[in-house]
Amino acid sequence: MTDDQTFRPEARAPKGFGDRRASDLAAERAIIDAVSKVYERYGFEALSTSAFEYADALGKFLPDSERPNAGVFALQDDDEQWMALRYDLTAPLARFAAENWQTLPKPFRRYAFGTVWRNEKVGPGRFREFTQCDADTVGSARPEADAEIIAMAAEGLAAAGLNPGQAVLKINSRKLLDGLMAAQGVGSDVQKLIVLRALDKFDRLGWEGVRLLLGEGRLDESGDFTKGAGLKGAAIDAIKAFMDTASAERPRGDMLNALANLSLGALGEEGLSDLAAIDAALKSMGVSEGAAKLDPSVVRGLEYYTGAVFEAELLLSTTDEKGQQVRFGSIGGGGRYDGLVARFTGEAVPATGFSFGVSRLASALRAAGREQAALRGPVVIIAFDNEAMPDYFAVAAELRAAGIPAEVYLGTSGMRPQMKYADRRLSPCAVIIGEDERAAGTVTLKDLDLGRALAEGVKDSETWRAERPGQQTLPRTQLVAAVRAILDAGK
RNA sequence: GCCGCCUUAGCUCAGUUGGUUAGAGCGCUAGAUUGUGGAUCUAGAGGUCCUCGGUUCGAGCCCGAGAGGUGGUACCA
Numbered sequence: 001m002t003d004d005q006t007f008r009p010e011a012r013a014p015k016g017f018g019d020r021r022a023s024d025l026a027a028e029r030a031i032i033d034a035v036s037k038v039y040e041r042y043g044f045e046a047l048s049t050s051a052f053e054y055a056d057a058l059g060k061f062l063p064d065s066e067r068p069n070a071g072v073f074a075l076q077d078d079d080e081q082w083m084a085l086r087y088d089l090t091a092p093l094a095r096f097a098a099e100n101w102q103t104l105p106k107p108f109r110r111y112a113f114g115t116v117w118r119n120e121k122v123g124p125g126r127f128r129e130f131t132q133c134d135a136d137t138v139g140s141a142r143p144e145a146d147a148e149i150i151a152m153a154a155e156g157l158a159a160a161g162l163n164p165g166q167a168v169l170k171i172n173s174r175k176l177l178d179g180l181m182a183a184q185g186v187g188s189d190v191q192k193l194i195v196l197r198a199l200d201k202f203d204r205l206g207w208e209g210v211r212l213l214l215g216e217g218r219l220d221e222s223g224d225f226t227k228g229a230g231l232k233g234a235a236i237d238a239i240k241a242f243m244d245t246a247s248a249e250r251p252r253g254d255m256l257n258a259l260a261n262l263s264l265g266a267l268g269e270e271g272l273s274d275l276a277a278i279d280a281a282l283k284s285m286g287v288s289e290g291a292a293k294l295d296p297s298v299v300r301g302l303e304y305y306t307g308a309v310f311e312a313e314l315l316l317s318t319t320d321e322k323g324q325q326v327r328f329g330s331i332g333g334g335g336r337y338d339g340l341v342a343r344f345t346g347e348a349v350p351a352t353g354f355s356f357g358v359s360r361l362a363s364a365l366r367a368a369g370r371e372q373a374a375l376r377g378p379v380v381i382i383a384f385d386n387e388a389m390p391d392y393f394a395v396a397a398e399l400r401a402a403g404i405p406a407e408v409y410l411g412t413s414g415m416r417p418q419m420k421y422a423d424r425r426l427s428p429c430a431v432i433i434g435e436d437e438r439a440a441g442t443v444t445l446k447d448l449d450l451g452r453a454l455a456e457g458v459k460d461s462e463t464w465r466a467e468r469p470g471q472q473t474l475p476r477t478q479l480v481a482a483v484r485a486i487l488d489a490g491k
Numbered sequence: 492g493c494c495g496c497c498u499u500a501g502c503u504c505a506g507u508u509g510g511u512u513a514g515a516g517c518g519c520u521a522g523a524u525u526g527u528g529g530a531u532c533u534a535g536a537g538g539u540c541c542u543c544g545g546u547u548c549g550a551g552c553c554c555g556a557g558a559g560g561u562g563g564u565a566c567c568a
Contacts (some may be wrong), residue, residue: 015560058568070566087568120567121492197566224493224564301567384526413525423528434526448528455529468527 016128022375025065027362032113032133034159035356039111039135039464043151047110049092051117055082057095059342073119090340090353097138097351098344107139113358127359134334138341143274145351146308146336147281153312153332153354154291160361161370163315164288167331170295171252171309173275174335176259177299179190179268180242184235193303194229195239198466200299202243208373210243211236238263246296252279255294274307300333309335312362331364375423376490378405379483382418384434391438395431395479400438402480404487422448430484437473444473445482 013019020028036046055074074084086293089112094302099110113133122128135152139144150169157167177199181192184395205213212218214236217228231239245258264271275294282292300309312332334354341349379399382390392408399406409418422430432444447470454469474482 091568118567123562191509220564226565304568308501348542382527416524421528432526432529436526444526446527451528471527 014128016122016126018127018129024362026375028131028358031160031356031358031361032131034113035133035156035358036113036159037157038152038159039133042109042135042148043169044109044111044152045092047096047112048114049086049089049096049112051085051115052083053086053092053095058084058087058091071119073117087118088116089114089132089355090136090337093134093136093138093353094337094340094351095344097349098341101345101349102342104118104138107137107145109135109137111135119486130357130359133356133358133373135355136351138351139349140352141350143277143308144281145275145350146310147278147285149334149352149354150278150310152288153283153310153334153356154287156356157291157312157332160252160356161365162314164290166316167314168290170294170313171275171278171292171308172294172296172298172310173271174305175267175271175274175307176242176264176296179256179264179266179271180239180262182267183263183265184231184238186229186231186235186341191229191231192439194227195231196299197301198229199239199243199297200301202297204248207240207243208405214239243297249293251289252282252292252294255296259296271307278308278316291359300335303335305335306338307336308352309333312356314361316364330357362480375426376405377422377427378407379429379431380418380422380425380427381406381408381431382415382422382433383409383411384415384432388433388438391433395433395443398480399483402484404480404483419446423452428490429483431479431483437476440473441476442473443476443479444471445479445486446471447486449486 040046055072058072072084072087074082074154077083093110093112111134113131115129116132117129121126133156135149137149152172154169157169158164177196178192181195186192186195186202195214198210201213202210205218209218213226213228215228216230216233216412217226219225242262242264245255245262248255248258250258252275256272256279259268259272262268279294288379295311298309298311300311311330313329332355334352336350338348338349338350341347371383381395383389383392389408396406396408409421411421413421419430427448429448430446432446434444437443446468450470472482
């Protein structure tokens with residue numbers, strides 16, 4: 001089976017499904033731990049649900065037999081039921097809450113983190129498999145529930161390592177936009193959707209692009225035409241007045257006052273009073289104006305949002321390998337969805353929540369040049385000769401028992417490659433026990449950190465070798481203490 | 492999905508008007524150094540020039556189709 005006919009698969013990960021090395025994992029884990037702690041401090045309990053859900057539980061985007069994989073990764077179970085990998089953590093929560101509603105303490109407050117999957121085009125900071133970290137309150141319609149979610153999100157951003165000014169939470173209410181559209185006679189759902197999509201593109205296209213999308217439509221640089229909402233001039237003018245107000249920078253209270261001058265109808269009034277209550281709660285929780293702003297131009301694509309919506313935007317500037325600016329967009333979002341649980345129970349259950357894009361945040365922090373602490377390798381015990389292998393493993397066990405990561409080199413190479421290996425693993429030190437040491441009952445310890453520090457100044461190989469910097473031979477009984485001294489010096 | 496650009500060694504890329512055996516840097520392996528990381532020097536391994544078809548005496552180079560990648564756009568629960 002070794003002839004030319006043998007099939008050899010290409011070794012490659014599927015597009016959008018990147019492997020994560022130790023440093024990536026450490027970065028993501030640090031974010032998850034930090035954010036989870038914040039959620040727990042606010043009284044949210046942990047919940048884990050499974051990766052698969054029955055497709056109908058995932059909402060209106062359930063796959064049909066013609067396009068079973070549009071947006072999600074789906075498959076049919078033995079009983080022909082469609083199952084799909086979850087695309088977020090909110091839909092599974094709604095299913096869980098509906099399934100266990102009778103027995104849950106209400107309002108039900110839970111947080112969750114886990115992998116989600118989306119079958120869509122990949123981009124920078126945009127994967128088909130990624131990690132989210134969510135917190136939601138199910139069963140409270142109070143604006144304070146929204147405010148608390150916002151406060152946690154702001155604290156979470158800080159806990160994840162973003163300093164003030166590096167990220168901001170933008171808050172809006174769907175009711176404002178709905179009220180505005182109703183007042184301007186935007187009636188049909190299709191038209192509303194087009195208007196919302198257009199407004200969502202404001203930061204990218206500017207008003208000129210948005211205006212075209214509200215009217216007849218827009219031809220983009222690639223020659224593709226996007227059909228517009230077909231609104232009349234007066235309606236477009238009213239929307240522009242709203243956007244002008246919305247995109248001006250000002251404190252939350254001032255923004256509310258400015259919006260009160262626009263005619264947003266009864267629904268808009270309701271939205272404004274929600275936002276006022278949220279603002280008041282944020283103030284009493286000590287959430288600063290810089291950390292959370294009112295931005296009535298925030299839309300969020302999700303159709304299921306019914307009230308307040310939130311979006312976390314990264315303000316750090318990020319560049320790719322070629323030094324070009326990269327837009328990461330939002331690194332988290334959420335809002336109030338009062339209809340999601342009712343899909344299952346028929347009973348209206350108000351809910352609100354926020355989701356951190358952990359993978360995107362980690363990848364953005366990396367792109368922003370945020371250095372991660374280099375991961376230390378283990379102490380490497382040089383495998384010098386075969387007879388002594390039991391000795392080497394005894395040394396490894398001794399170090400491990402003392403809580404020091406250690407390993408015996410398991411390859412068959414000579415000493416030089418072993419030292420290279422230890423260097424590449426960022427090992428703090430190597431343990432050398434050859435014939436001389438064995439005869440004398442000693443060990444030789446080579447401080448690799450010290451060598452790394454000195455190596456830059458050394459130009460001549462002979463003296464470098466002769467000096468053997470950082471190397472010491474000592475009685476074997478002193479091994480653990482000496483290794484620990486090297487580790488402590490490296491801290 | 493639509494539009495543009497790209498595809499040559501593990502990585503980044505060069506490759507003349509179409510002309511014999513396709514190159515460089517980095518990386519990798521080995522040696523100089525029988526028991527020692529860096530630098531240097533020496534040697535070595537590594538290629539269906541994305542695929543298929545066409546034009547030509549002759550294609551990495553020209554033409555066509557396809558695949559993959561990438562950027563924009565659309566969609567994004």
